[in-house]
Amino acid sequence: MKHVHEAAAYDKWFRAEIEAAIVEADDPKTKWVPNEDANNSWAIKRAELLERIGNTHSKFKTSDYDIVVDMTISV
Numbered sequence: 001m002k003h004v005h006e007a008a009a010y011d012k013w014f015r016a017e018i019e020a021a022i023v024e025a026d027d028p029k030t031k032w033v034p035n036e037d038a039n040n041s042w043a044i045k046r047a048e049l050l051e052r053i054g055n056t057h058s059k060f061k062t063s064d065y066d067i068v069v070d071m072t073i074s075v
Contacts, residue, residue, distance in 0.1 A: 024030055
């Protein structure tokens with residue numbers, strides 16, 4: 001019975017999130033960010049993180065956008 005209550009609570013939360021997203025998307029004051037700008041921003045953040053954790057050579061490809069980041073750090 002606990003799982004039924006958890007599922008119902010999650011469903012209620014999920015539906016509220018979707019409704020809020022629809023309201024925000026329909027709001028003319030909503031600022032939209034172009035997909036290319038978002039992808040570039042995250043590519044930079046990933047590269048900075050790889051540098052912080054000390055990887056000297058890492059390649060990875062995001063499944064959604066086919067972006068390849070090649071971090072080769074010469075010391």
